[in-house]
Amino acid sequence: MNVLRNQLNRHLSEIENYQVGIKLKSTKSNPILNQNQNQNQNQKLKQNRTKRPFANVTNNINVQQSENIEIKNRKIYQKKTVDKIKLKQNPLSSIPIPTENINMEISPVTKFTFQQPKPQYKDIDKDYKDDPQMVSEYAPEIFEHLKNTETDYVPSIDYMEKIQKSITPKMRKILVDWLVEVSQEYKFHSETLYLAVNYVDRFLSKFSVSKSQLQLLGASCLLIAAKYEEIYPPSVDDFVYISMNTYTRDNFLVCETKVCNALKFDFTVVTPKHFLRRFIRAGDSDVMTMLISNYLCELQLLEYSFLKYKPSIISASAVALSRAILQKRDIWDETLQHYTGFQFDDLVDCMKDLLNIYKNADKSSCKAVYEKYSNPNLCSVSKLKLPDNL
Known part of the structure; x- marks a missing residue:
C-alpha cells in the first residue's frame, strides 16, 4: 500500500510541474497579455499619483517615460539652484570684514520731502490781481514786449552832427524847457511831454530845420502828442495864442502834416x-x-x-x-x-x-x-x- 501511495504522489507532482511549465511558456510567448498587464499596472500608478493640470492629457504608453524625464529635469533644476547659491556665497566668504571701531547704533530714519526752491524776487503783481486796470495777469508779457520794441522808434543819437546845420543841443534844451512850461500850463500828463520830445527828435533825425521854425516844430509835436494822449486836447487856436501869434493857424496845420508824414503815423512809442x-x-x-x-x-x-x-x-x-x-x-x-x-x-x-x-x-x-x-x-x-x- 505504501508503495502505491508513493507512486501516486510522484505522478501528481509531475502533473503539477508540467502545468506550471505550460503557463510559463504561454506567458512568455503571449506579448498581448504582457501589454495588457503593463497597462493595468500603469493605470493603478496613475490613480495613486497626485493630479496636476493637464495630467490626464497624456499618452498612456509613454507615461513612464515622461515621468522619468520630469524627475530628471527636477533634479537638474535643484542642482543649478544649489550651484547659484554657492557662487554667491563663495566670493563673500573670502572678504575680510573689520570689526573694530564700528558704531553699531542705528540712526533714526529721516523723511526727505522734495521742495522747489523759492524765487528770490517778490511777485509785484499778486496784490493787483483784482484790479482790472492793472492787468496783472498780462503785465509780464506786456513789459517784455515793451523791452523788445523800445528801440524801434528812437531818434538818431548824432543827428545834430549829421543832419542839423543851424540847430544846436543848447537850442534843443531851450525848446524842451518851453514844452515843459506849456505842459504845466495845460496840465498835460507827463506821458504827453515824453511823446512830444520823442516826436521832435525823430523829425530832427530826418530833416534839417531852421532856427525860426524850431518852436513851430515843438508846438506841433506837443499838439499831436496831446491829441494822442489827452482826453481833452487843446485846439490849434490855443497853440497860436501860446506862441504869441508868432505862427498862424495855417502854419500849425502844415507843420502838423509834415510831422505825421515824417513819423509815418507811428505815434505809439516806448518812453x-x-x-x-x-x-x-x-x-x-x-x-x-x-x-x-x-x-x-x-x-x-x-x-x-x-x-x-x-x-x-x-x-x-x-x-x-x-x-x-x-x-x-x-x-x-x-x-x-x-x-x-x-x-x-x-x-x-x-x-x-x-x-x-x-x-x-x-x-x-x-x-x-x-x-x-x-x-x-x-x-x-x-x-x-x-x-x-x-
Missing part, C-alpha cells in the same frame, strides 16, 4: 515813463523815491546826450539813483534785477550822468523842470541835499 511805474513798484518804493525818479527822468529830457541810452536804462538808473539819494539799505536788490533785466553794473554810466545833471539843475538857465519839482506839493525833491558819499 522811460512806460517803465518807470513798474520799476518803482519793483523796488517797493515810497512816495519820495517815486518823486525823485520822476524828477530825474524829466531832467534828462533836456539833455541831447541822453539819446544814447535806451528808455528802460534811463528808468532803471533813475530808480537806482533815487534809492541811493535816500540812503536805502539795498540800492539794487534781486527783485529790481529781475523786473528790470539789468545788473547794477549796467546802470553805472547812466547813473553818473543823471547825478551830474541833478547837481547842476539849480545852476542851469533852463529851470522849468527844477521849479516844477521844487513845489511843496511834490515834496520839493529838486532841492534835496545829496549825501556826502555821492
Whole structure:
C-alpha cells in the first residue's frame, strides 16, 4: 500500500510541474497579455499619483517615460539652484570684514520731502490781481514786449552832427524847457511831454530845420502828442495864442502834416515813463523815491546826450539813483534785477550822468523842470541835499 501511495504522489507532482511549465511558456510567448498587464499596472500608478493640470492629457504608453524625464529635469533644476547659491556665497566668504571701531547704533530714519526752491524776487503783481486796470495777469508779457520794441522808434543819437546845420543841443534844451512850461500850463500828463520830445527828435533825425521854425516844430509835436494822449486836447487856436501869434493857424496845420508824414503815423512809442511805474513798484518804493525818479527822468529830457541810452536804462538808473539819494539799505536788490533785466553794473554810466545833471539843475538857465519839482506839493525833491558819499 505504501508503495502505491508513493507512486501516486510522484505522478501528481509531475502533473503539477508540467502545468506550471505550460503557463510559463504561454506567458512568455503571449506579448498581448504582457501589454495588457503593463497597462493595468500603469493605470493603478496613475490613480495613486497626485493630479496636476493637464495630467490626464497624456499618452498612456509613454507615461513612464515622461515621468522619468520630469524627475530628471527636477533634479537638474535643484542642482543649478544649489550651484547659484554657492557662487554667491563663495566670493563673500573670502572678504575680510573689520570689526573694530564700528558704531553699531542705528540712526533714526529721516523723511526727505522734495521742495522747489523759492524765487528770490517778490511777485509785484499778486496784490493787483483784482484790479482790472492793472492787468496783472498780462503785465509780464506786456513789459517784455515793451523791452523788445523800445528801440524801434528812437531818434538818431548824432543827428545834430549829421543832419542839423543851424540847430544846436543848447537850442534843443531851450525848446524842451518851453514844452515843459506849456505842459504845466495845460496840465498835460507827463506821458504827453515824453511823446512830444520823442516826436521832435525823430523829425530832427530826418530833416534839417531852421532856427525860426524850431518852436513851430515843438508846438506841433506837443499838439499831436496831446491829441494822442489827452482826453481833452487843446485846439490849434490855443497853440497860436501860446506862441504869441508868432505862427498862424495855417502854419500849425502844415507843420502838423509834415510831422505825421515824417513819423509815418507811428505815434505809439516806448518812453522811460512806460517803465518807470513798474520799476518803482519793483523796488517797493515810497512816495519820495517815486518823486525823485520822476524828477530825474524829466531832467534828462533836456539833455541831447541822453539819446544814447535806451528808455528802460534811463528808468532803471533813475530808480537806482533815487534809492541811493535816500540812503536805502539795498540800492539794487534781486527783485529790481529781475523786473528790470539789468545788473547794477549796467546802470553805472547812466547813473553818473543823471547825478551830474541833478547837481547842476539849480545852476542851469533852463529851470522849468527844477521849479516844477521844487513845489511843496511834490515834496520839493529838486532841492534835496545829496549825501556826502555821492
